[in-house]
Amino acid sequence: MKKLLFFSLVGALLGFVPTYDTISKKERDFAVNLLKDTQQGVFDAVKGLSDAQLKFKPAPDRWSVEECLKHIAVTEQALWHLTDSVLRSDPNPAKRADIKATDEGIVKMLENRTTKVKTADPFKPENTPYTSAEDALNSFKTNREKLISFMKETQDDLRNHVVALGALGSLDTYQMVLFIASHSQRHTQQINEVKADPNFPKN
Numbered sequence: 001m002k003k004l005l006f007f008s009l010v011g012a013l014l015g016f017v018p019t020y021d022t023i024s025k026k027e028r029d030f031a032v033n034l035l036k037d038t039q040q041g042v043f044d045a046v047k048g049l050s051d052a053q054l055k056f057k058p059a060p061d062r063w064s065v066e067e068c069l070k071h072i073a074v075t076e077q078a079l080w081h082l083t084d085s086v087l088r089s090d091p092n093p094a095k096r097a098d099i100k101a102t103d104e105g106i107v108k109m110l111e112n113r114t115t116k117v118k119t120a121d122p123f124k125p126e127n128t129p130y131t132s133a134e135d136a137l138n139s140f141k142t143n144r145e146k147l148i149s150f151m152k153e154t155q156d157d158l159r160n161h162v163v164a165l166g167a168l169g170s171l172d173t174y175q176m177v178l179f180i181a182s183h184s185q186r187h188t189q190q191i192n193e194v195k196a197d198p199n200f201p202k203n
Contacts, residue, residue, distance in 0.1 A: 022155065022156065022157045022158055022159060022160075023158055023159065023174055027103075027174065028151060028152070030103075031151045031174065031177050031178060031181070032148060032151050032152055034107070034178060034181040034182070035144065035147060035148045035151060035177070035180075035181045036148060037181075038181045038182070038184045038185040038188070039140075039141075039144045039145075039148075039184070041184070041185055041188045042069075042072065042137075042140065042184055042188050042191075043137075045065075045188050045191045045192055045195070046065060046069065046133065046137065046191065049065060049133075050201065050203055052201045052203070053065065053195075053200065053201050053203070054066040054069075054133045056194065056197075056199075056200055056201055057194075058193075058194055058197040058199070058200075062194070063125060063190065063194070064194065065133065065191050065194050065195070066125075066132070066133040066136070067125035067126075068125075068187045068190050068191045068194070069130075069133050069136040069137055069140070069191075070125040070128045070130045070133075070136045071119065071123055071124070071125050071128070071187060072136070072140055072183070072184050072187050072188075073128070073130060073136040073137070073139040073140040073143075074122070074123055074128040074129075074130070074136075074139075075123050075183055076139075076140055076143050076144065076147075076180055076183070076184065077139065077143050078122070078123070079176065079179065079180045079183070080143060080147060080180060082163060082176075083163060083173050083176040083177070083180075086161050086162070086163050086173060087156050087158075087161050087173055089161065091157045091160035091161050092160065092161070092162065093160045095160075095162035095170065096159070096160065096162060096172065098162060098164070098169070098170040099162065099169070099170050099171060099172060099175070100169055100170075101169060101171060101175065103174070103175060103178055106171065106175050106178050106179055106182060107178055107181075107182045109182075110179060110182030110183055110185070110186050111182055111185050111186055111189070113186060113189050113190065113193075140184070144184075147177065147180065151177060156173070158172060158173045158174035158177075159172050159173075159174055160172070161173040163176050
């Protein structure tokens with residue numbers, strides 16, 4: 001404690017305040033790699049698809065690849081806005097008692113498509129601002145790269161800022177980053193399911 005106070009005082013006298021990691025290197029690397037891997041997964045899944053392939057719907061009540069992209073992009077943006085707004089408030093360690101999920105559990109839950117979840121109206125493809133698959137993909141790319149940069153550099157107290165997600169429970173803001181990454185992977189699986197349909201256009 002004396003050393004910490006000494007270095008803080010020295011830092012203040014020299015015009016800067018030292019920073020201390022609020023997550024471990026292992027946690028930071030895991031989140032960054034998950035964000036990168038799931039970003040690449042989206043890119044790989046839609047690479048080279050024609051307009052007919054992007055718009056193909058396996059059934060009237062199922063999404064096309066383009067619709068999946070629109071959902072991924074709008075949800076990515078909304079989840080980060082929510083997370084960022086919580087990070088701008090004061091940390092509240094007492095709220096950690098509300099968290100039931102583990103980091104690993106969040107990733108597994110989101111990537112498991114055996115349980116289907118009904119999407120809220122604001123996140124339905126037809127209600128997004130995107131006019132095309134390319135538009136949605138560009139939005140996803142821009143927001144994901146910002147999030148990757150954030151995770152590489154942030155010194156925010158990610159564990160003591162907690163987001164309440166209603167029926168989904170509470171997650172800390174580090175877990176929200178894992179949630180965002182895993183959500184795109186969930187719908188990358190959905191894109192691959194569409195492509196595996198026997199009626200999917202050949203070109």
